[in-house]
Amino acid sequence: MDILQILILAIVQGAAELLPVSSSAHVIVAEKLMGLDPTAPAMTLLLVMLHTGTMFAVIAYFWRNWVETYFKSPHERRTNLIGIVTATVATGIVGLTLQYLIKHIVANGDPHFEIEQLFGNSKLMAAALAAGGVLIILSSRIKERSGVELSLKSSTLIGAVQGLCLPFRGFSRSGATISTGLVLGVSRRRAEEFSFALAVVLTPAVVAKELYRLVKHQGIAPGASFPSLIHMAAPGLLGMVFSFIAGLAALRWLSSWLESGKWYLFGGYCLVASLIVLWVN
Template sequence: MDLLHVFILAVIQGFAELLPVSSSAHVILAEKLMGYDPSAPDMTFLLVMLHTGTMFAVIVYFWKSWKKTYFSSWESFKKQAFYIILATLITGVLGLALQSIIKHVFFGGASSFEIEHLFSNSKLMAAALISTGVLIILSSRLDRGQSGEISLRSASIIGAVQALCLPFRGFSRSGATISTGLFLGVSRQKAEEFSFALAVVLTPAVILKELYRLVHAQGLQTVAHGQVFHSMVLSLLGMCFSFGAGLLALKWLSSWLEHGRWHLFGLYCIGFAIVVLCVN
């Protein structure tokens, strides 16, 4: 892996992550075209670090609106923080349960199974992309500009839907959670804010998991030779590149969501699913 490839992947990630088109699917396809194994520990860690760059872009972009929604008063902060924590806990519990089901039903309970093994399955990725596309299109058609707020019910359901996105690359987290919010009558702005607030909470835990996986897989001898350090440096640079691209993408997302063009992202997901199948 060299700096040019990291830069290309970071730009793809930065633009695709904050649009509901599954950045993971785009990055994984690009990795395959470059000859890399998307399920390898250093590549999954790079992907997570690229997500981190866009996470910081989210914080910078949404900070003003979050201050009004989440930090306007102590009562508002407690209520919104509870919803975010509740949704995240539901995501964690259901996500682990789903991973266990996949492991025992489809992999015979193999001790060597890791959920990252699914990342190289192009057919599964295409199916997830199509599912996201259909979900986005349906939510766009049913959206009538509702003005609802996040509630206990909507936070719980959004958290459950987010859990379905974790093991399946191609099932866009932002696309699924924002669409679910629209289905439940949440306003476009509130659904967008809540979706990306969940992303900010979820990302650090994923980073720690992938860092552990990288060190554990490559072993102490590799660490001594500096290969893990090299991977981390490139991943940090990629994080910076994806941060810049992510800020530009957020303006695009907000504009299309607020001006009734949400369905176009769904059409793109379906079209990209066909590309994934053709390339592989």
């Protein structure tokens, strides 16, 4: 994998991960167009590093707003912490339940089945992209209401919708959670801040899972030397920097369109992208 390929993947992952357009669908298409194997250990490690870069971009972009919103008083800190924890628990319950049902219904209880085996299904990916696009367009038509707080019930519903995104590549996490917040009457800024607060909580778990799969499938031998690990991680470190920069640019873009009433355009893009996924595959 050369530097140009790393740069392309980092920009695609960094931007699409934070924009409501599904990074996984875009990365898979980009990998196929460049003739790369998404199941290769080096590719898995690279994507883990790219996820980490976008997570730091989210923290850097929202930190000041989070301090003003979540930590301005002990009461606000406690209330928002409960909301984030409740939403994350709802995500885990819905996501794990879906994975269990898929394993026992689609895979007939195959003990070797992993949810990642569905990620290459272009029809499923296109359907998820289209569903996300429709949700974004519908939510954009709801007028923003003032004075609506992010209640515990709303937090739980947003977390549950986030859980629906986990097994399905193409169903954008940020698009689904922000749209759900808008449907529930939460302000655009509050829905955006909460969505990405959930992302920061969720990303370490996703990264840890991918690293576990990498070791489990012997992508990294248990006795691998430190120089060999550095050699394997070097492309990822470079990609992490690129994805961080792309992530910051994407967040500015998202905030601008969300606040200026152009949110629906992301939905239209998802609908077009779903057709492209079917065409490429």
